[in-house]
Amino acid sequence: MLPGARIQAVIELLANIIAEPRPADSTMSAYYRDRRFIGSKDRAAITTRTWRVIRTWHRLGWWIKRSGAEVNERTLVIADLMFEREHSLATIENSFSGERFMPEPLTEGELKLAKALEKQNLEHPHIPLREKTECPEWAFEKLQAGLGDGYEAEMRAMLTPAPMDLRVNLIKANRDEVFAKLKEEGLDVQLGTIAPNSIRVFGRPQIAQHPLYMNGAIEVQDEGSQMIAVVADAKPGEQVVDFCAGAGGKTLALAASMNNKGRIVATDVLEKRLEKAKLRFRRAGIHNIETRPLTSERDKWVKRQQGHFDLVLIDAPCTGTGTWRREPDKRWRTLGPQMEELVLLQRSILESAHRLVKGGGRLVYATCSLLAEENEKQVEIFLEHHKDFEPAGEYLKLTPAKNDTDGFFAAVLKRKASATPPPAEESAQESMVDE
Numbered sequence: 001m002l003p004g005a006r007i008q009a010v011i012e013l014l015a016n017i018i019a020e021p022r023p024a025d026s027t028m029s030a031y032y033r034d035r036r037f038i039g040s041k042d043r044a045a046i047t048t049r050t051w052r053v054i055r056t057w058h059r060l061g062w063w064i065k066r067s068g069a070e071v072n073e074r075t076l077v078i079a080d081l082m083f084e085r086e087h088s089l090a091t092i093e094n095s096f097s098g099e100r101f102m103p104e105p106l107t108e109g110e111l112k113l114a115k116a117l118e119k120q121n122l123e124h125p126h127i128p129l130r131e132k133t134e135c136p137e138w139a140f141e142k143l144q145a146g147l148g149d150g151y152e153a154e155m156r157a158m159l160t161p162a163p164m165d166l167r168v169n170l171i172k173a174n175r176d177e178v179f180a181k182l183k184e185e186g187l188d189v190q191l192g193t194i195a196p197n198s199i200r201v202f203g204r205p206q207i208a209q210h211p212l213y214m215n216g217a218i219e220v221q222d223e224g225s226q227m228i229a230v231v232a233d234a235k236p237g238e239q240v241v242d243f244c245a246g247a248g249g250k251t252l253a254l255a256a257s258m259n260n261k262g263r264i265v266a267t268d269v270l271e272k273r274l275e276k277a278k279l280r281f282r283r284a285g286i287h288n289i290e291t292r293p294l295t296s297e298r299d300k301w302v303k304r305q306q307g308h309f310d311l312v313l314i315d316a317p318c319t320g321t322g323t324w325r326r327e328p329d330k331r332w333r334t335l336g337p338q339m340e341e342l343v344l345l346q347r348s349i350l351e352s353a354h355r356l357v358k359g360g361g362r363l364v365y366a367t368c369s370l371l372a373e374e375n376e377k378q379v380e381i382f383l384e385h386h387k388d389f390e391p392a393g394e395y396l397k398l399t400p401a402k403n404d405t406d407g408f409f410a411a412v413l414k415r416k417a418s419a420t421p422p423p424a425e426e427s428a429q430e431s432m433v434d435e
Helices: 003-019 024-033 040-055 057-066 073-083 108-117 137-157 175-184 223-232 249-257 271-283 300-304 339-356 376-385 428-434
Strands: 164-168 188-191 198-202 218-220 239-242 263-268 289-293 309-315 357-367 389-391 396-398 408-415
Touching: 003 024, 003 040, 003 073, 024 040, 040 057, 040 073, 057 073, 057 108, 073 108, 164 175, 164 223, 175 188, 175 198, 198 223, 223 249, 223 309, 223 357, 223 396, 223 408, 239 249, 249 263, 249 271, 249 309, 263 271, 271 289, 300 339, 309 339, 339 357, 339 376, 357 376, 376 389, 376 408
Parallel strands: 239 263, 239 309, 263 289, 309 357
Antiparallel strands: 164 198, 164 218, 188 198, 357 408, 389 408, 396 408
């Protein structure tokens, strides 16, 4: 492809991402499926530039507005080209020629924008803190309050792409052997520094095609996410529920911790995700997991199983502010419920799922959020209303700047051994929800 054709592809991709209510990586995959004629080198160049625009969205927008132009897919790409010195005012019109596969010629306003940005740098001393740290308006004050003096460092740490971490499946392999094999094959790897079975891989190799991945010996999982299973500390022979199991990543980690002994029930309201998770379970050689789709967090199954489990993990749906390195498009658009709705849902999940925990058992509440409203405050409210639970140790709080992981929170709450299961009768509210 000619350079101008690559630029046009980026403009088209950004337009699709802006218009479609799904994650950017899904939109990119669909775009390339429909254009199989795009070669691997062109695809890599297009993808790199698209992600670069997405990661600098707020800063590019600040410059574009400052120059008097409208923020759209074309002006974002023009600004990116100028800041990256891929074009100068003298050359940029050549790539916007309007010829076949090329972008339409620059408008007068776009030409003015290019002129204003020539020899400028993306970083500017007068950019407001919110734009400089690529933070959406709705989260700015909340993150400042929660992160305090560490706000800017943490937000800066999330401006770069997330690393790739592997979790070694102890059912099929051990970390030292896997590490040695990957090193022998020439991969750039290092042992994880937090999670005991983690290996970090550099250079973005195609791990999904590696034999160790295909036979279930390794899984791709952020080291912070692996730590949720570590603090949950599922033991062989225990009865466990992964209440919001999703695609099953943490379920697999729990099963490995249990050495395939005992029982795990993976539940979720999204039945299709559970069906896909079954494939991962089989590949990993795990046979102590059963799946159960729920109609809602207050499904009647919860009432029937109350007080039966040693461990209940709630990996709660949340805003995902801790994953912005990995999903940078979430910084400037919201896909799904707003934070206010999510906080209510988290509370409802806690109110229902805690019933499953038996006396002496553990309830683990976790999110991939950096917001106190979804983390500490939720636990405080729960403990205030449930005196039969108490914290078991300090909360797990991982952040990109301090730990070089995604942002994660986890609280382990233990039910007092003398506690009796909640009454079998449903409250009027629960009855209405179940109906």
